[in-house]
Amino acid sequence: MNFELPKLPYALDALSPYLGEKTLEFHYGKHHNAYVNNLTGLVRGTKFENAKLEQIIKEAEGGIYNNGAQVWNHTFYFFGFSPDGKREPLGEMADAINKSFGSFDQFKEKFSKAAATLFGSGWVWLVKKDNSSLEIIQESNAGNPLRSGLKPILTCDVWEHAYYLDYQNRRPDYINAFWNILDWDVISSRF
Ligand code: MN
Numbered sequence: 001m002n003f004e005l006p007k008l009p010y011a012l013d014a015l016s017p018y019l020g021e022k023t024l025e026f027h028y029g030k031h032h033n034a035y036v037n038n039l040t041g042l043v044r045g046t047k048f049e050n051a052k053l054e055q056i057i058k059e060a061e062g063g064i065y066n067n068g069a070q071v072w073n074h075t076f077y078f079f080g081f082s083p084d085g086k087r088e089p090l091g092e093m094a095d096a097i098n099k100s101f102g103s104f105d106q107f108k109e110k111f112s113k114a115a116a117t118l119f120g121s122g123w124v125w126l127v128k129k130d131n132s133s134l135e136i137i138q139e140s141n142a143g144n145p146l147r148s149g150l151k152p153i154l155t156c157d158v159w160e161h162a163y164y165l166d167y168q169n170r171r172p173d174y175i176n177a178f179w180n181i182l183d184w185d186v187i188s189s190r191f
Pocket of ligand 1: 074157161162
């Protein structure tokens with residue numbers, strides 16, 4: 001099968017208490033998995049049947065785009081976490097954050113605000129532009145910056161299904177917790 005749910009590099013309870021086991025059971029085990037299954041059904045008999053997700057994100061429309069982007073986005077999101085990673089940017093990544101935002105704290109504040117104020121469901125992204133500078137962008141629904149030619153570095157899922165079991169309506173509490181589980185070894189390697 002072309003599209004599969006990737007196995008996470010940590011146990012479902014490993015990010016607790018920041019993201020609980022029930023959240024991972026549903027968000028990864030049900031939602032992420034459903035996007036994989038939906039996509040598999042939708043591409044059958046189309047030109048995207050054997051396509052890479054990146055091609056789907058750049059070229060597809062409607063349900064194929066939405067489900068393909070959601071598969072990619074969730075894999076990218078979940079693989080940015082670890083129970084015991086480096087919690088601050090490293091090397092060139094740290095330099096680029098300081099250059100674009102002033103400091104890591106100022107970056108966190110700006111990214112958190114973008115995540116808190118995104119209306120409805122969507123994703124907040126840290127992206128790298130062609131000139132190696134960094135930018136924070138908000139995307140609604142399944143939006144993915146690859147479609148605009150930008151390189152994703154970090155993302156935060158602000159759909160309610162990402163935080164409702166742990167934090168109910170308190171999205172800012174989820175965003176505060178998010179910083180405690182990021183693995184900057186992984187994220188810095190994407191820069
Ligand atoms: Mn999600």
